[in-house]
Amino acid sequence: MSVLYPVADNAQAALAAPKGRVARERDAERMAGEAVMFVSEFVGPTFKSEEAALDAHAGLLDDDRPGRRRMIGPEDRYCELKPIVDRGMNPFAGRRTAWRLSVSYWRTLSGMSDRPHMEQARKARKKAEAAELDPQALAVLAEQPLQPLHPQKALDIGLFEVRLPENPAIIVADE
Numbered sequence: 001m002s003v004l005y006p007v008a009d010n011a012q013a014a015l016a017a018p019k020g021r022v023a024r025e026r027d028a029e030r031m032a033g034e035a036v037m038f039v040s041e042f043v044g045p046t047f048k049s050e051e052a053a054l055d056a057h058a059g060l061l062d063d064d065r066p067g068r069r070r071m072i073g074p075e076d077r078y079c080e081l082k083p084i085v086d087r088g089m090n091p092f093a094g095r096r097t098a099w100r101l102s103v104s105y106w107r108t109l110s111g112m113s114d115r116p117h118m119e120q121a122r123k124a125r126k127k128a129e130a131a132e133l134d135p136q137a138l139a140v141l142a143e144q145p146l147q148p149l150h151p152q153k154a155l156d157i158g159l160f161e162v163r164l165p166e167n168p169a170i171i172v173a174d175e
Contacts (some may be wrong), residue, residue, distance in 0.1 A: 004075045005033050011043040014078075014105035015060075019037040021075075028106035036106040044087060046098045053081050053099035053160050060101070 007028045007137045009147045015039030028036045047053035054063050060079040079101060088099035123142060125134075133141070155162065162174045 002075070003077050003104075005038070005078050006103075006110070007036065008105055009108050009110065011103045014103050015043060018105070021078075022106070025106070031062075032106070033111045037109065038104070039107045040080075040102050040104040042082075042084075042100045043103050044101050046084065046100050048086070048098055050081065050083075050099050053101065057081070057101050080104070091150065118135045128173040 002023040004021035004023055005028070005081055006014040006021050008014035008018045008146075022028045022031060022174045025036060025038065044056075047056065051065070054061060054065070058070075058081070060072070060076075062072055081099055083097045084100050086096050157171050161171050162175050164172060165171045
């Protein structure tokens with residue numbers, strides 16, 4: 001049996017009130033009535049220990065701790081507990097592992113439009129207004145996917161190939 005992923009506008013809706021759950025993209029598009037995109041996003045707070053995260057998300061994840069053993073069905077495996085780096089406010093305190101819930105779901109394209117669009121971080125940090133960004137704006141900026149500055153050019157030849165000096169149109173392996 002395959003995983004039935006929720007169809008929703010955002011990660012919170014995928015957990016609380018999805019439009020339905022399906023395995024395939026075409027079924028998700030039919031259910032949503034529009035195009036969808038498969039995404040995995042973090043949702044909810046960060047926990048300092050794996051045990052605290054498992055307690056908070058009971059019923060969504062497998063729990064193999066003694067006395068609390070619970071296995072979810074194969075169709076319900078759309079949530080995953082992932083370790084992340086928690087840097088804290090003090091840069092000298094070091095890094096520690098924290099835990100956060102990740103939800104995989106079919107996100108509707110109308111749900112993509114509710115996210116504010118900001119410039120790439122490499123451009124935004126150079127502006128004078130960068131010092132005035134609040135924590136929420138920084139979080140939105142950090143969650144945006146990276147975008148290339150310009151399209152990648154096609155590679156002419158491989159790493160261990162050379163052009164023949166007498167005929168540059170011919171590429172041979174360099175040994």
